[in-house]
Amino acid sequence: MELYFSNESYKKKAMHLAANPPIHYHSAQEAFDLLMGSDNSTHPQNWKLHCINVGRVCGMLAEKCGVDCEHARALGYVHDIGRWQIHSFDHALRGFEILVDQGWEAEAIGCLTHSFLNGGRCANNEEALSDFFVDPDGRPGWKEGHCPDDVEEFLSRYAYTDFDLFLNVADLMATSKGIVTPVERLNDIATRRQIDPVNRGYFLAEFTNTLNGLGRRIEQITGCKDSAFDRELYYYREGMTIEEITYRLTAASSAFYKLIC
Numbered sequence: 001m002e003l004y005f006s007n008e009s010y011k012k013k014a015m016h017l018a019a020n021p022p023i024h025y026h027s028a029q030e031a032f033d034l035l036m037g038s039d040n041s042t043h044p045q046n047w048k049l050h051c052i053n054v055g056r057v058c059g060m061l062a063e064k065c066g067v068d069c070e071h072a073r074a075l076g077y078v079h080d081i082g083r084w085q086i087h088s089f090d091h092a093l094r095g096f097e098i099l100v101d102q103g104w105e106a107e108a109i110g111c112l113t114h115s116f117l118n119g120g121r122c123a124n125n126e127e128a129l130s131d132f133f134v135d136p137d138g139r140p141g142w143k144e145g146h147c148p149d150d151v152e153e154f155l156s157r158y159a160y161t162d163f164d165l166f167l168n169v170a171d172l173m174a175t176s177k178g179i180v181t182p183v184e185r186l187n188d189i190a191t192r193r194q195i196d197p198v199n200r201g202y203f204l205a206e207f208t209n210t211l212n213g214l215g216r217r218i219e220q221i222t223g224c225k226d227s228a229f230d231r232e233l234y235y236y237r238e239g240m241t242i243e244e245i246t247y248r249l250t251a252a253s254s255a256f257y258k259l260i261c
């Protein structure tokens with residue numbers, strides 16, 4: 001699914017923010033209130049419970065890494081706010097637009113980054129775009145003549161921060177019921193939709209590397225001597241099977257959950 005803003009002014013704003021990321025942040029409490037503000041029901045909808053848990057994991061990761069927990073939690077609470085309007089993949093863009101309209105520009109960026117591991121436009125659970133391919137060495141690319149959509153343009157101009165990294169990982173560890181291992185979360189997502197075969201191996205390899213990298217970083221900070229995380233980077237190369245990369249991911253997933261929970 002190609003992703004476009006609903007009008008040119010949002011696109012202009014996104015490209016401006018990509019080059020000039022804001023430094024004014026809202027507090028975690030303000031973000032929580034914004035998320036829950038419109039919910040008049042006695043039981044918040046599942047996606048809001050998921051957001052609350054994403055905020056919790058973001059805060060835990062930030063604390064472990066010694067960075068601003070408030071901002072990390074706030075990003076987690078509002079990252080899916082586009083679901084006020086729509087539940088398709090478009091929720092990322094609608095969320096950005098809602099938050100920009102309310103003057104939440106720093107948090108709006110998280111709406112655009114939360115589904116794309118390390119800024120890879122197709123490093124996610126969704127169907128890859130038709131021009132996308134992964135070469136025999138496992139490197140992603142675009143066919144000649146490919147025309148980037150708005151999100152791809154944004155991602156190509158924006159440098160991910162720790163907060164975007166935390167948000168991506170937290171989104172893949174939080175369900176509406178609580179915090180789970182990344183593999184459990186992927187299984188939970190798979191009950192609703194299949195991961196696309198074109199980018200599945202690439203995404204699983206990216207996710208394995210992300211968990212191993214962040215896990216090793218947290219181990220270093222906490223002074224752990226016996227690393228439970230691989231140093232090797234994985235690429236979904238020709239000849240590698242989905243089972244093989246899933247095996248690597250499962251090891252990283254269990255070690256990561258143990259480390260932070």
Ligand SMILES: [Fe+2]
Binds near residue numbers: 079
């Ligand atoms: Fe989410």
